[in-house]
Each structure stands twice: as C-alpha cells, then as structure tokens.
Amino acid sequence: MADMRRGDGDGPAPGDHAPARLLYVPVRPVRCCYVTCFFRTPGGRRTAVAFTTPAQLRATLGQDQPWIRLSAAALRSLAAPLGCTALTVDPRSSVPPGGIPPRDASGHR
Structure with a gap:
C-alpha cells in the first residue's frame, strides 16, 4: 500500500529525509x-571505526566485542570534539593495543 502522505508513492516528498543507515560501532x-572505541590507521591517524554488519565486526574484533548502532553522522558528531575526524567503515584487519599482530591458529604472526 502506498504511503498516502507522499501522493503517488514514487519517492520521498520534498523535505522528507531518507533514513540514515545504522552502522555497528565497537564500544x-x-x-x-x-564508550566508542577509536583506532589508528596504518599511518597513525586516529579514526572512528564502524561496520556494516555485526558479522564483519565480530570477524575483525572478535566474538565478544560489544557494539552499538549509530549512523555515520552520529558517530562523526561524537568523535569530532575529541579531534577524531576520520571514519573507517569495514576495516579489513585490526591490530590489538600495543601494535602486536595477533597469532594465527598455528601460533605464527
């Protein structure tokens, strides 16, 4: 059924805003x-990190990593006063605090 506020249902009416896509943010x-977690890029720049799915978050940060859902705009608003202006979505890997890469199943780095 079409949304009667929008007339013919062909898209948002002027002034309507598309809903923000919520991301999975480690805390x-x-x-x-x-509190939100901040990380460093390989170049050393501080960045907020978010994921598009909880599976991607768990694969990168581990099964026990707590998370909340925020829009990119909300995460940027939280990070900006702390001097963190970068946002990285779906990073491919992570390094634990101290910069030591995790060991693989065979015990190698």
Whole structure:
C-alpha cells in the first residue's frame, strides 16, 4: 500500500529525509556506560571505526566485542570534539593495543 502522505508513492516528498543507515560501532564498558572505541590507521591517524554488519565486526574484533548502532553522522558528531575526524567503515584487519599482530591458529604472526 502506498504511503498516502507522499501522493503517488514514487519517492520521498520534498523535505522528507531518507533514513540514515545504522552502522555497528565497537564500544567498551566504562563504569556504568559504554564508550566508542577509536583506532589508528596504518599511518597513525586516529579514526572512528564502524561496520556494516555485526558479522564483519565480530570477524575483525572478535566474538565478544560489544557494539552499538549509530549512523555515520552520529558517530562523526561524537568523535569530532575529541579531534577524531576520520571514519573507517569495514576495516579489513585490526591490530590489538600495543601494535602486536595477533597469532594465527598455528601460533605464527
């Protein structure tokens, strides 16, 4: 059934906004709340990180990584006052704090 506010249902009416796509954003618990996690790019630049699916987040950061859902605009708004202006979506790999790459199943780095 067509949305009657939009007339013929062929698209958004002027002034309507498309809903923001929500991303999966890694967080960490601090006291009684969660805070967003920030990472560094290979070049050392601070970046906020988000994923398009929870499976991609778990594959990169592990099964136990907590997350919240935010739009890219909301994540940028949270990060900007902290001096973090970059946003990386679906990074392919991660390095744990300290810069030591994780070991594979055979124990090699």
